[in-house]
Amino acid sequence: MNGNIDVGGIDRRARTAGYDDGLLEIFAATALLTIALAWIVNAAFVGIAAAFVVLLGWKAFDRAKALITYPRIGYYRERSDEPKRTARGILLFIGGAFLLMVLVILISGGLADPTEWRRAAPLMSGISLAGGFWYTADRSGLLRYRLIAGLSVVSGVLLWWFGSGESYVGVVWHLVILSVPLALVGIWSLARFIRTHPVQELPTDG
Amino acid sequence: MDDTLPRVDPDRLVHEPGRLAILVVLNAVEEADFLFLMDQTGLTKGNLSSHTAKLEDAGYITIEKTFVGKIPRTVYRLAEPGVEALREYHDHMANVLRALD
Numbered sequence: 001m002n003g004n005i006d007v008g009g010i011d012r013r014a015r016t017a018g019y020d021d022g023l024l025e026i027f028a029a030t031a032l033l034t035i036a037l038a039w040i041v042n043a044a045f046v047g048i049a050a051a052f053v054v055l056l057g058w059k060a061f062d063r064a065k066a067l068i069t070y071p072r073i074g075y076y077r078e079r080s081d082e083p084k085r086t087a088r089g090i091l092l093f094i095g096g097a098f099l100l101m102v103l104v105i106l107i108s109g110g111l112a113d114p115t116e117w118r119r120a121a122p123l124m125s126g127i128s129l130a131g132g133f134w135y136t137a138d139r140s141g142l143l144r145y146r147l148i149a150g151l152s153v154v155s156g157v158l159l160w161w162f163g164s165g166e167s168y169v170g171v172v173w174h175l176v177i178l179s180v181p182l183a184l185v186g187i188w189s190l191a192r193f194i195r196t197h198p199v200q201e202l203p204t205d206g
Numbered sequence: 207m208d209d210t211l212p213r214v215d216p217d218r219l220v221h222e223p224g225r226l227a228i229l230v231v232l233n234a235v236e237e238a239d240f241l242f243l244m245d246q247t248g249l250t251k252g253n254l255s256s257h258t259a260k261l262e263d264a265g266y267i268t269i270e271k272t273f274v275g276k277i278p279r280t281v282y283r284l285a286e287p288g289v290e291a292l293r294e295y296h297d298h299m300a301n302v303l304r305a306l307d
Contacts, residue, residue, distance in 0.1 A: 074241030075239040
C-alpha cells in the first residue's frame with residue numbers, strides 16, 4: 001500500500017464485499033422457488049415452506065459463507081439495523097402493500113369475490129418483495145437489487161392486469177420470474193468470485 | 207500565513223494512511239478478522255499487525271481472539287473512542303478543505 005488511500009473506495013468496498021459472492025441471490029432464488037413449488041403442490045404448504053426457508057435457509061446461507069466466502073476474503077459481519085425499527089418497517093411496508101391490494105379489489109368491485117383476490121395476489125407479492133430488494137439495494141449500494149425490485153413491481157402489476165384469477169398461478173409465475181434472473185446473476189457472480197478470489201492462507205499472528 | 211485558515215493538526219494516529227484504512231473498514235462493518243482487513247486495506251501482514259497494535263493501545267479498536275470449532279479467529283471491532291476519533295478527524299479535514307475552497 002502506498003501513501004495515498006481512496007477512503008471512499010475502501011468504505012464502499014468493505015460495505016459491498018459481502019455481496020460479491022452471489023450467495024444472497026442464489027439463496028433468494030432458492031427460497032422463492034421453494035415457495036413457488038409449495039404453491040403448485042398445495043397452497044396450504046406455503047406457510048410451511050416459508051418457515052422452512054426462514055429457519056433452515058439462513059443456516060445453510062451462513063454455512064455457505066463459512067465454506068466459500070470467508071476463506072477467500074476473510075470473516076466479517078455486516079452492521080445490523082436496530083431490530084425493532086426493521087420489524088416496524090417491514091410490517092408497515094407489507095401492511096401498505098396489503099391495503100393497496102384491498103383498494104384495487106375494492107375499485108374493481110369484487111371484495112367478496114375470491115377471483116379478484118387471487119387475481120390481485122401477484123400485485124401484493126410484487127410490491128412486498130420489491131420492498132425487500134429495495135432495502136438490500138440501500139444496504140449494499142448495488143444497482144442490480146434496484147433492478148430486481150423494479151422487475152418485481154412491473155411483473156406483479158402485469159400479472160394482476162392480465163391475470164384471470166382462476167387460481168394462484170399468477171403468484172407462482174411472479175416468483176419464477178424473479179427467481180430466474182436472481183439465480184443466473186448469483187451463479188455467474190459466484191463463479192467469478194471463486195475464480196478471482198483464491199483461498200488464502202490464514203494469517204497465524206492476526 | 208493566512209490567519210483565517212484553520213490549524214492543520216489532525217490526530218496523527220488516524221491520519222496515517224494504513225491506520226485510516228483500517229478504521230474506515232471497521233467503521234463499515236460490525237466486526238472483521240485479520241484476513242478481511244488485509245484484503246480490504248491492501249496492507250501486508252506485518253504492517254497490519256503493527257497498525258492494529260497501535261490502534262488497540264490507543265483504545266480505538268478492540269481485538270478479541272476466539273475459536274470457531276478448532277480454528278482460531280481474531281476479531282477486530284471499532285471501539286467507541288475510535289468512532290469518536292474518526293468523526294473528529296472527518297470534521298477536522300472537512301474544515302480544512304472548506305477553508306481552502
